[in-house]
Structure formats: structure tokens, C-alpha cells
Amino acid sequence: MAASELSSNASLSLTSGTDQKRRLNRWTHPKQKIMVFVAFGVIIGSFLPWLETAIGSYTGFAGPGQILFYFGFIGMGAGLVPLRWPAIIQSGMMGAVAVVIPLWQIARMLLKVGISGWVPGVGMVLIFGCGAMALRLSRDFWRANGSEQTSVHLGN
Numbered sequence: 001m002a003a004s005e006l007s008s009n010a011s012l013s014l015t016s017g018t019d020q021k022r023r024l025n026r027w028t029h030p031k032q033k034i035m036v037f038v039a040f041g042v043i044i045g046s047f048l049p050w051l052e053t054a055i056g057s058y059t060g061f062a063g064p065g066q067i068l069f070y071f072g073f074i075g076m077g078a079g080l081v082p083l084r085w086p087a088i089i090q091s092g093m094m095g096a097v098a099v100v101i102p103l104w105q106i107a108r109m110l111l112k113v114g115i116s117g118w119v120p121g122v123g124m125v126l127i128f129g130c131g132a133m134a135l136r137l138s139r140d141f142w143r144a145n146g147s148e149q150t151s152v153h154l155g156n
Helices: 003-015 032-045 065-080 084-112 122-143
Strands: 022-027 049-053 057-059 118-120 149-154
Touching: 032 065, 032 084, 032 122, 049 084, 049 122, 065 084, 065 122, 084 118, 084 122
Parallel strands: none
Antiparallel strands: 022 149, 049 057, 049 118
């Protein structure tokens, strides 16, 4: 076979037939963009002060903020992934961890020191708020129907 026959056969086989034109349905939700910012808030909040005392502040990254830093990137994936179930799972995981860890830290401080001498820092409040928003977004992703699907055509 000549080279021109090979190229003409290859172009015919790529463009002929309906099964060659694949349609890939990708799920997108309008609130996935919000999820990216919520996850970014968790990432930033892990570096901010978690406890304010008379002596100074205690940053979150010295303790459980490292875990939340990594879960923030998992939540970032929920905002970027074009599939429904991974978005639900990732946003739910990040939200649950971002709500439980600050509550655990507050309960621990209440048991150790009581109410006096400390206040929650801006990082802990930011992470708790972003965790609550991530759980709400996970619920919204769960309740979403297929009307938000966009079609992407692969091939010609």
C-alpha cells in the first residue's frame, strides 16, 4: 500500500460511523465554583491562628491544621472534578473533617482550661464556616438532577 492510501483509509475510519463520534457527558453544577473557594478557605484557615490567648496565638498548622490543609485539596478536587459522585464524596469528606476538628479542639480546650483565658481564632472560625458550607454544597450536589449535564463531543 502506498502512503497516500494509508492516510486516506485512516481518515475514513476516523470519520465514518456513528460509534466513532463519542459523546462524553460531564456533570457540572453551578455551585462547583463556590466549592473551589470554600476549599481555598480551608487551606488558608489551616495557617491562620486557631487560639488567641493572653500569651500569644496558637496557629492551626502546628497541630490539626496540617490534616485540614490536605483535606482542603481534596475539597478543591470536588470543585474541579466533572463527575457527580466524586464531587459529592470529596466535598462531604472535607466538610465533615472541617466541622469535626474545630469542634473537637474547642471541646478539648473547654475540658482542659475552661472558658477563661482563650478565644477561638480566626482560622478555626474560618475552617468551621467553610466546613459547614462544604456540607451544604455536598447536599446540593446530592440533590442535583441530570439537568446540569453538559455534553462534550470527542472527535470530529
